[in-house]
Amino acid sequence: MEDPSSSDSMNTTIHLAKRPKEAIVPGETFEVRRGPMPKREDVTDGQVLVKVEYLSVDPGLACADGG
Numbered sequence: 243m244e245d246p247s248s249s250d251s252m253n254t255t256i257h258l259a260k261r262p263k264e265a266i267v268p269g270e271t272f273e274v275r276r277g278p279m280p281k282r283e284d285v286t287d288g289q290v291l292v293k294v295e296y297l298s299v300d301p302g303l304a305c306a307d308g309g
Contacts, residue, residue, distance in 0.1 A: 253279045 259273035285291045
């Protein structure tokens, strides 16, 4: 488990690595990337830096995707 005090300095993003043809394959469909947290100075014209405190992916959203 990561040290909660270091969570402000690390950025974790989840990218679609391979579009699934049928089922999601753990370790292949998505790719987790970790790196330094962007700073205000890194933001250029036309970009927005947002800090997410809570995130919810509700099961009902699967219906919107035809699932």
